[in-house]
Amino acid sequence: MEAQSPGGTPLPDWHTLSAEEVEREVGADLSGLSTGEAEARLQRYGKNVLREEARESRLQVFLQQFKSVLIVILIIAAAASFLAGEPLDAAAILIIVVLNAILGYSQEWQAGEAIEALRKMLVQHAVVVRDGERREIDASGMVPGDLVLLEMGERVPADIYIVEATSLEVDEAPLTGESSPVDKAPGRLPAGTPLAERSNMAFAGTTVVNGHGRGFVVATGMETEFGQIAGLSQRVADETTPLARQMDRLGRDLGLIALGIAALVVVVGLLQQRGLLEMFLVGVSLAVAVIPEGLPAVVTLTLAIGIKTMMRRNCLIRHLPASETLGAVSVICTDKTGTLTRNEMAVVRVRTADTEVAVTGAGYLPIGEFLAGEKPVDPLADPGLRQFLRTVLLCNHATLALEEGGWRVFGTPTEGALVVAAEKAGLSRDDAPEPEKEFSFNSTRKRMTIIYPEGEGDVAHMKGAPEVLLARSSRVLRGGSVVPLTDELRDALLAELDEYASQGLRVLGAACRTLPAGIEWTADTVETDLVFLGFAGIVDPPRPEAAEAIRLCRSAGIDVIMITGDNPLTASAIARDLGLSSEGALTGAELEALGDDELEERLKTTKVLSRVTAEHKLRVIDVLSRDRQVIAMTGDGVNDAPALKKASIGIAMGIKGTDAAKESSDMVLVDDNFASIVAGVEEGRREYDNISRFTRYLLSSNVGEIVAIVGALLLGLPLILIPVQILWINLVTDGLTALALGLEPAEQDVMQRRPRDPQESILTRSAYLVILILGVWLGLLTIYVFMGLYAVDLDRARTMAFTGLIIFELYNVLNFRSFRFPLHRIGFFSNPALILAILGSLALQALVVYVPIFNAFLGTAPLTFADWGLLALLGLPVLLAGEVYKILRLRVRSGSPASS
Structure with missing residues (x-):
């Protein structure tokens, strides 16, 4: 459906435009709008808020308890008893009816007490440039054309076209389901670029997790991607x-x-x-x-x-009948990140020129072993491995801290995984000198460099896409010595890199270089003639109990479909590890190309869907419902809200779920664990x-x-x-x-039976x-x-x-x-x-x-x-x-x- 402006005219695909074209289209300026112009636009476009879906009153919730046909018949029976001269009988029946209504009302009203979720997701304040000056304003007063400043830790207040970015990374999981932060940078993108890959846009309701930047507001309120999903959710009728x-x-x-x-x-x-x-x-x-x-x-x-x-x-049930509905589920459409996986990125393999080691350990706990085959090795005794871990630790902004409840990473999950791996080896940044210079990461450069003083000189430590680092490397650390990087070794490393990627691992490489005295420190002069150190395979590992839960679903006749915003390779690799059988992965783009009959047939064998949107999830529910399936849909983001509301039972994540997802759901999963869903099905x-x-x-x-x-x-x-x-x-x-x-109590074979027919x-x-x-x-x-x-x-x-x-x-x-x-x-x-x-x-x-x-x-x-x-x-x-x-x-x- 083509987006439209408040006046009804079609809006352009902002990501396909250049910064200059966006500036002209929205009437923006790098010096910001004037106060008068901003007020005029506020009158034209309206406030940057979402339309509220009116909440039912207490009386409406109470009266809904009398909608059941059986309750109506009981009321008629009470009237008949009264007319027959049996007022005590009539009173007894009515007392039971009223007590039943009070119990149902109490449960549903308590579950609905939270403040409107979608409104809460919008930030309250934002920093803009007005009249050439930096100002902090109420985000509801933001208008298209405003120049917004984005800083780490802040929520994005509207849909924004990026015009400047320095190491800018945004967590878009609440909107797209993408588990990793997305790098942002200005520049035109091709038409049809999926929402999760629009690197020149920052969307309302997402969070800046690294760097800073600025951009022009192109959509506010219900015109944002967030707002369109909110409207879609409001149009979905309760099942x-x-x-x-x-x-x-x-x-x-x-x-x-x-x-x-x-x-x-x-x-x-x-x-x-x-x-x-x-x-x-x-x-x-x-x-x-x-x-x-x-x-x-x-x-x-x-x-x-x-x-x-x-x-x-x-399993926190929000509506009484939902607890029983869970038992009728025949298909579970589940998110991957945090539900089937731990939502904690971890380094599991490291490849240097000399060796490959596996890294053990759970979560962010900095305890684990380095194994060559099945034999533990001392990573500090291996020069290549030690230097690799030292470089990824120094070329890093993440920190690891022990808090109540466990270890926590501050920074991006990927950088956090590298810090944890280094600390497992016994390395620490505590004694490192202050860095002298940094060349930040962005999606164009695909690398990051930090220069530290070492001894009498300076050393550049670099991490990034391995293929980029290999292309800029002429040497390699091998056997404790720096030797030339041959074409044969380069090709072998690239082949292993492809193997890592095919296994669904996120791969980051490392390189370093001792800088010659007297050279000018620019990205071009520093990031060349590098010593390649190796690369690490990083994964969000599956929950140990998830595989058994999927096996139990199989024995209970329940289909499990993984629906994720992640890339197909990662999703397929996790599915294999969990024993979830699937004929390949179906992307959102491929899904759009299929007719309903074709999609229904494809879903019988393909159980991994990747790069999907809110509309895709709704269509999956529609197609599965044609076959009289009872569908449980899990979700945690704003983008999941419509599907959660439409599914037979919507299941929101309790830990990482947004308020929007929780308010649209029938059940909240307190521990975000897929195994708990299966336990709920049994109950x-x-x-x-x-x-x-x-x-x-x-x-x-x-x-x-x-x-x-x-x-x-x-x-x-x-x-x-x-x-x-x-x-x-x-x-x-x-x-x-x-x-x-x-x-x-449940019978012993309760999870060895096929789901019942919901029409029976x-x-x-x-x-x-x-x-x-x-x-x-x-x-x-x-x-x-x-x-x-x-x-x-x-x-x-x-x-x-x-x-x-x-x-x-x-x-x-x-x-x-x-x-x-x-x-x-x-x-x-x-x-x-x-x-x-x-x-x-x-x-x-x-x-x-x-x-x-x-x-x-x-x-x-x-x-x-x-x-x-x-x-x-x-x-x-x-x-x-x-x-x-x-x-x-x-x-x-x-x-x-x-x-x-």
């Missing part, structure tokens, strides 16, 4: 989670079933010449029996408990399994109530359960055990069959108990049926602890919360049976000990039948060829 869709579908189904059964029973009753008021009461009882009043609250509480569990596994699968378990359990219990009420009606018996008794079962006894069922209902055909069989069994047992006593004592008969149904359901809950494994396999006491819930339910039922105030409220009568024993014996076969079925099913499966 409905699979669980929310399934619960709404279940609510609609239950609503239709409730209406159908209630209407049918009322008609049958009227045909039996029963009274209209009696049949209305029966209809309300059936409606209450069909709808599992406690289900929304149990789902919400289970997800809330799951959120606390995930937090212990470094999400456990949550969904448990939601499925207690949903089926509650519905089988409700079918039992329906069968008991309808069966008694068809047999011409009195109403077997009154509405308040049904409500007690659904909210109290069933609610306690269902909530405890939500704490069931939470209730499959086999689930409906089990619910029906068990429900009919429970209902018929209840009728049997009632028929033996109702003619003698209706209150006692109702109490036996009421208590019996609860006991039968408490047996039944044990059937739903696992759909496949019997109790002796999963452990009878492996879920102690469920045992306590069963005992608690029995204790509560004893209260309503024996305490007079409850007798009056629930229409119960005291039972004898023999009554309790009879009910316990009648219910035992419910559990035994389930256990026998699971044992036989396991034996059949273990004996089949498919299971071997």
Whole structure:
């Protein structure tokens, strides 16, 4: 999409212009704008701020909790109960609905309390030239044409065309995903240059990490690259989670079933010449029996408990349903830097003219070995290696310091890696003299030189692109002596350099030269006739646990796609190290050339995407979604925000993630570790399994109530359960055990199963069959108990049926602890919360049976000990039948060829 000015006219591709052309285009001047002109432009272009996306009010967030179809049906049931003359039933249902809404509201409002992230990313002040003078102004007052001064450590306040640069390096990771700082220098670039390679531009929201420079503002506010991504993020609609869709579908189904059964029973009753008021009461009882009043609250509480569990596994969930959605993930699109890797550059290999050594150690900790083959060597005893390390240490601006929490590098990560390598060898800059002269690095020179006094002369220490240094070298340090650099050795070193690059290593070379007395110190005179010292291979190493996490994803049927702003060679090398199988790497430019069908086919085999933009990530999500995939997208930068918002579940980095990414996400990864995502997937699968378990359990219990009420009606018996008794079962006894069922531990093979189909209902055909069989069994047992006593004592008969149904359901809950494994396999006491819930339910039922105030409220009568024993014996076969079925099913499966 072509960028446009505030007036609607197309903007030029600034990077394709020269400094003079930019100056004319924006009406700039090297002496800066006048105050009057700046104020006029501010009126024309508007403030340098981002449009705010209005945050929902507290009332809106609270009302959203009532959007579920199931909640609406419960409110209707409460109204029906009130009209039927059962105000206590109506009040009980409404209390549950309101408590559920308060719990959901509390979680979501707390998660949204942070200040608008994209606004926070813009700097508050900037240094510009106005009326020929240097001034510090509020960045919101900056306008196109302003001349801005950029210094190390400052955020870039707008999109700026660079006109002067001295060792200027900018961290663009929040915008492009590029892990290494980008060198900036003036000069025209070809059309079509990717955003990450526009070295003549500095973009809003990025940070200057080295050097200084100045340039003209070419875009402000929503016209910046940052602003366009912010607008893209605001246009992306939030995705409905699979669980929310399934619960709404279940609510609609239950609503239709409730209406159908209630209407049918009322008609049958009227045909039996029963009274209209009696049949209305029966209809309300059936409606209450069909709808599992406690289900929304149990789902919400289970997800809330799951959120606390995930937090212990470094997954901070921002929205309740997201914890379960994580368990449905079938594709994880993950960033590379800091997620799959440590985000700590390290020297892993050093090549000199004499030898090649591997360097060990972790992160920025200055402890490690130098290995020739597998044999440790003393780097200071090798003249070539010692001189190489000394030069890269002296030709360096980075420092290493021990702070609380570990070692930290101040400076660019690449320079920091060289300092750490030198300190591993025992070298230090503490005793070095003050440098006398520096020729700074830039993207054109591709080298840096610092001159130090040594002995009675001066030595130039240089580092940079190895091929550049080799071209300026005529000698090499070999065997402790300086000897001529032959063409054969030069070619051999260049070949090894290509090998390093093919392995995804960032390579830096080093050279030095003792300067002749009396020469003029210019870059041309100093940086020639060099002594080449060698080169180092630098990498951001993979996290040690990431490879195992990817293997676990593979066994769980989850595709992993690495999406990074880094170059394809580096990305492919990291993928190989992690065991991520991919047919090559797909760049952003190549992705644009593919149609949707071609891209969908390519993504089946190519799992490494490099040099991608925000639009590319959105397109990947769209293409993957066509195949009904549930997509987790990780990200840390501003450029990731739209994709994080659009994905099924957006995962922002907690350590290096921007506020923009966190605010657009459903989950924040506290430790930035890919392995924690996989742990979260396991927890999400456990949550969904448990939601499925207690949903089926509650519905089988409700079918039992329906069968008991309808069966008694068809047999011409009195109403077997009154509405308040049904409500007690659904909210109290069933609610306690269902909530405890939500704490069931994960089954051992939870990460050996393929992801579930997000379109599949939470209730499959086999689930409906089990619910029906068990429900009919429970209902018929209840009728049997009632028929033996109702003619003698209706209150006692109702109490036996009421208590019996609860006991039968408490047996039944044990059937739903696992759909496949019997109790002796999963452990009878492996879920102690469920045992306590069963005992608690029995204790509560004893209260309503024996305490007079409850007798009056629930229409119960005291039972004898023999009554309790009879009910316990009648219910035992419910559990035994389930256990026998699971044992036989396991034996059949273990004996089949498919299971071997």
